[in-house]
Amino acid sequence: MDEAKESVFEETKDDTGAKLGMWLFILSELILFGGMFILYATYRYKNPADFHHASKELDVILGTLNTIILLTSSLCIAASISAVRKGERKLSMYLLMATMALGLVFLVNKGFEWTTKIEHGIYPNSPALLARPKGEILFFGLYYIMTGLHGLHVLVGVCVFSVMLVLFVKDKLNQRRFIPLENSGLYWHLVDIIWIFLYPLFYLIT
Amino acid sequence: MEKREEQTHSVKYSTYIFVWMGLLILTGLTYTVAVRIHPGGWAILVALAIAGTKSGLVLNYFMHLRSEKPLIFKVIIPLVMAVFLVFILLTFSDVAFRGGVR
Numbered sequence: 001m002d003e004a005k006e007s008v009f010e011e012t013k014d015d016t017g018a019k020l021g022m023w024l025f026i027l028s029e030l031i032l033f034g035g036m037f038i039l040y041a042t043y044r045y046k047n048p049a050d051f052h053h054a055s056k057e058l059d060v061i062l063g064t065l066n067t068i069i070l071l072t073s074s075l076c077i078a079a080s081i082s083a084v085r086k087g088e089r090k091l092s093m094y095l096l097m098a099t100m101a102l103g104l105v106f107l108v109n110k111g112f113e114w115t116t117k118i119e120h121g122i123y124p125n126s127p128a129l130l131a132r133p134k135g136e137i138l139f140f141g142l143y144y145i146m147t148g149l150h151g152l153h154v155l156v157g158v159c160v161f162s163v164m165l166v167l168f169v170k171d172k173l174n175q176r177r178f179i180p181l182e183n184s185g186l187y188w189h190l191v192d193i194i195w196i197f198l199y200p201l202f203y204l205i206t
Numbered sequence: 207m208e209k210r211e212e213q214t215h216s217v218k219y220s221t222y223i224f225v226w227m228g229l230l231i232l233t234g235l236t237y238t239v240a241v242r243i244h245p246g247g248w249a250i251l252v253a254l255a256i257a258g259t260k261s262g263l264v265l266n267y268f269m270h271l272r273s274e275k276p277l278i279f280k281v282i283i284p285l286v287m288a289v290f291l292v293f294i295l296l297t298f299s300d301v302a303f304r305g306g307v308r
Binding site: 020024030035041045067071082185192193205206 | 217269
């Protein structure tokens, strides 16, 4: 009787399918951000001097720091997945928590950046911004939209990771079943890759 | 009962550490080139080349594309990038020639 129950409730495992699903989602996200990058490219092509001028107002140190933070968080989640595959549960959980902490620090830094800008009167549709040359208005519009959408993705990633933590505690994530963590990691690496492009395009315009 | 063979084995921590160090070095490089060297017209190409290399490292090692057995992963991603490249080319073939061909 128990055997029959087991076969009915047997979990179907399709790791390749699950991974493919996440990759397809990632590719759709690439198109989403890709569209905005094309917009950026067009406006920068049309307004090179304004973009250069506006870019100087961004904090390069903070931007570089945020890049390092995200790269390190990617290291942590990759190592976390290796750890769970080796059965090192505690290490995996600590690395996962480190990833989340770094993601939150990134968001706090972003918060500082944005509030500084907003305090100086630079935000979408502000009078101070609208008084500036057209190219600078476009730059800051793109800056807020693209880093904002990216920041939202970081936040979602942290939330997904917290769900992973819960799964760990319930032992639903372990050496035998780790695909949810691996897929969460894939999503996080995408967020990292998007920032790898955002950083030079917004902070390092010379 | 035989354990079902996994498609990829667990990656060594040291591999990840090396990739991470490479990423940090490339970040330092892109910062130095932009802020200290001022390459002028080449700036955007250098920046994109370095960013592309960093993404390649993340994709191949952190996201395991290198060790993925199914060919489908190695086909889909370049395919999407090609599509994206076409978007860019089409957009710029319009934008670059607005106001007539110089």
